[in-house]
Amino acid sequence: MPLELFLDLYSPPCRAIYIFARKNGIPFEFRPVELGRAEHLKPEFLKVNPLGKVPALRDGDFLLAESVAILLYLSRKYEVPDHWYPQDLQARARVDEYLAWQHTALRSSCTRAMWQKMMFPVFLGEQVPPETLASTLTELDRCLELLEDKFLKDKDFLAGPHISVADLMAITELMHPVSAGCQVFNSRPKLAAWRQRVEAAVGKELFQEAHAVVMKAKDLPPADSAIKEKLKPSVQVLLHSFPPDMPFVELDTNLPAGRVPAGLEKRLCAATATILSKPEDRVNVTVRPGLAMAVNGSTDPCAQLIISSIGVVGTAEENRGHSARFFEFLTKEMGLGQDRPPRSQGRLPGGSGSGGKNIGLDAWRPGF
Amino acid sequence: MVLELYLDLLSQPCRAVYIFAMKNRIPFELRTVELLKGHLLSREFSQINILQKVPTLKDGDFILTESAAILIYLSLQYQTADHWYPSELRARVRVHEYLGWHADCIRGTFGVPLWTQVLAPLIGIHVTEEKVERNKAAMARALQQLEDKFLGYWDFLNSQQVTLADIMALEELMQPVALGWDLFEGRPKLAAWRERVEAFLGTDLCQETRGRILNILEQAANKTVPQPVPEVYPYMLFRISRIP
Numbered sequence: 001m002p003l004e005l006f007l008d009l010y011s012p013p014c015r016a017i018y019i020f021a022r023k024n025g026i027p028f029e030f031r032p033v034e035l036g037r038a039e040h041l042k043p044e045f046l047k048v049n050p051l052g053k054v055p056a057l058r059d060g061d062f063l064l065a066e067s068v069a070i071l072l073y074l075s076r077k078y079e080v081p082d083h084w085y086p087q088d089l090q091a092r093a094r095v096d097e098y099l100a101w102q103h104t105a106l107r108s109s110c111t112r113a114m115w116q117k118m119m120f121p122v123f124l125g126e127q128v129p130p131e132t133l134a135s136t137l138t139e140l141d142r143c144l145e146l147l148e149d150k151f152l153k154d155k156d157f158l159a160g161p162h163i164s165v166a167d168l169m170a171i172t173e174l175m176h177p178v179s180a181g182c183q184v185f186n187s188r189p190k191l192a193a194w195r196q197r198v199e200a201a202v203g204k205e206l207f208q209e210a211h212a213v214v215m216k217a218k219d220l221p222p223a224d225s226a227i228k229e230k231l232k233p234s235v236q237v238l239l240h241s242f243p244p245d246m247p248f249v250e251l252d253t254n255l256p257a258g259r260v261p262a263g264l265e266k267r268l269c270a271a272t273a274t275i276l277s278k279p280e281d282r283v284n285v286t287v288r289p290g291l292a293m294a295v296n297g298s299t300d301p302c303a304q305l306i307i308s309s310i311g312v313v314g315t316a317e318e319n320r321g322h323s324a325r326f327f328e329f330l331t332k333e334m335g336l337g338q339d340r341p342p343r344s345q346g347r348l349p350g351g352s353g354s355g356g357k358n359i360g361l362d363a364w365r366p367g368f
Numbered sequence: 369m370v371l372e373l374y375l376d377l378l379s380q381p382c383r384a385v386y387i388f389a390m391k392n393r394i395p396f397e398l399r400t401v402e403l404l405k406g407h408l409l410s411r412e413f414s415q416i417n418i419l420q421k422v423p424t425l426k427d428g429d430f431i432l433t434e435s436a437a438i439l440i441y442l443s444l445q446y447q448t449a450d451h452w453y454p455s456e457l458r459a460r461v462r463v464h465e466y467l468g469w470h471a472d473c474i475r476g477t478f479g480v481p482l483w484t485q486v487l488a489p490l491i492g493i494h495v496t497e498e499k500v501e502r503n504k505a506a507m508a509r510a511l512q513q514l515e516d517k518f519l520g521y522w523d524f525l526n527s528q529q530v531t532l533a534d535i536m537a538l539e540e541l542m543q544p545v546a547l548g549w550d551l552f553e554g555r556p557k558l559a560a561w562r563e564r565v566e567a568f569l570g571t572d573l574c575q576e577t578r579g580r581i582l583n584i585l586e587q588a589a590n591k592t593v594p595q596p597v598p599e600v601y602p603y604m605l606f607r608i609s610r611i612p
Contacts, residue, residue: 050517051469062458066468069461076457093432093441100434101419103471150418237612248491248605250598286492306598 013067083162094159118180253303381435451529466533
């Protein structure tokens with residue numbers, strides 16, 4: 001019995017495996033599993049992969065799921081050129097590292113970007129809130145930055161000087177949002193150059209053949225209601241994740257609690273919602289009175305406001321505008337006089353994918 | 369130059385790496401980095417790992433992130449007993465098959481209770497009941513698949529002997545257990561698997577590794593959990609917003 005690969009070329013990992021097997025001349029039988037017809041949920045396929053996912057492999061009596069497992073199996077069994085999945089410990093560790101990272105980072109944002117921009121509206125007839133899409137695209141952008149800065153750096157390929165399975169997994173993943181019209185490579189010359197190299201290494205014809213189906217996804221006819229019902233539960237998660245901004249506001253002051261206007265936190269919440277144009281129920285406010293604070297060496301009454309907001313916040317110009325409005329609000333509430341002009345500071349704290357910007361406002365002194 | 373492992377033992381993948389290194393007597397220097405104290409954001413650590421995440425391995429000039437990659441590297445570099453990451457191809461790819469599914473269905477899911485019950489409240493955030501319920505359902509589904517597809521009739525995951533898969537899985541499951549969720553209740557098969565893994569690793573090693581997470585609720589009640597430094601708030605917010 002020949003090797004069978006159960007694939008749907010709509011799926012990025014399936015494309016990676018298809019390209020890999022074809023490029024290396026691995027003989028296999030292509031078993032199409034049409035995700036758009038929910039074939040991955042049918043009993044016949046579940047016998048091959050009870051997890052109900054593609055890609056899947058059957059080699060005689062051996063059944064295997066999960067793209068990374070399949071790529072490793074094919075690499076070793078068919079003894080492909082070493083550079084695809086090197087034997088050298090440190091070289092292969094670089095491949096393993098990328099393959100582990102992409103699971104929880106790039107894969108997620110590419111899939112959601114493509115689905116939210118195209119598949120939900122076109123195929124499932126469901127509108128996606130613009131804030132959700134915007135937040136997903138921002139996240140995709142952050143992943144691309146990490147891809148360039150942490151993995152690619154100045155190398156020709158992700159794991160070293162030669163193409164490996166890491167590059168195949170990455171490129172097929174990135175083509176997903178490209179198929180939905182997202183500009184992934186246009187403003188990233190380094191990534192675009194890498195793409196050219198990968199395509200050249202794989203062969204333009206094979207690359208295009210593998211992507212023919214997904215590049216036509218925008219022309220898909222809408223799914224009928226039976227299919228929609230079947231697919232909805234598993235694709236709902238592609239809508240849910242990562243809601244829009246959760247602005248987080250902290251007001252620290254050395255004024256004792258009794259001197260802080262009652263209900264300030266509620267009003268600050270409402271003001272934040274207005275100033276940042278965010279839903280009030282997503283704003284978090286903490287007011288800390290009675291702190292021991294010294295500003296510029298003085299312990300006179302003062303207050304400090306810090307606003308953290310992940311995701312899309314705005315330009316420096318917009319932040320300065322926000323700062324001014326917060327300052328105005330606090331001046332009225334707390335009877336404060338301004339000691340120095342408020343300044344905005346942009347800061348990109350760490351944590352993978354987090355792009356928080358702190359609008360740090362300077363401390364005030366009250367006018368009394 | 370000695371091997372360095374940068375770990376925060378509150379983190380599940382860090383514990384898996386720690387347990388593996390200790391069980392196999394791999395000589396290393398433990399570099400404890402605590403997320404809540406902002407250590408991951410320090411310039412010093414950022415130079416080691418630009419992603420500012422743990423676990424991170426440093427072997428001379430060679431720096432490696434991602435727990436799966438680290439475990440594989442350690443097993444090959446230190447030539448640990450074959451069962452951990454079998455040399456036989458089919459057995460080996462079964463470990464990868466588990467790790468692939470683990471990345472999708474376990475990672476990110478079982479860590480949620482620590483965030484909702486301890487970490488989010490530390491910065492004044494309340495995660496909605498709806499999300500807690502959704503996470504509970506996701507954990508239940510994952511546990512069912514773990515039992516049916518990966519444990520099946522084996523003693524361990526996809527195998528008759530302990531592999532890297534088992535320690536990755538178990539440390540994830542211990543996270544909600546430490547938060548008071550009895551995941552093994554009503555799941556005798558999984559409970560038996562857990563016992564076998566822990567018997568193999570040794571109770572002392574398990575206790576030592578899980579010291580910080582096992583009494584986290586007590587720490588939270590006594591207010592002895594480190595108050596997060598402001599620099600980590602954005603990361604914490606981001607992580608909390610990722611809870612579906």
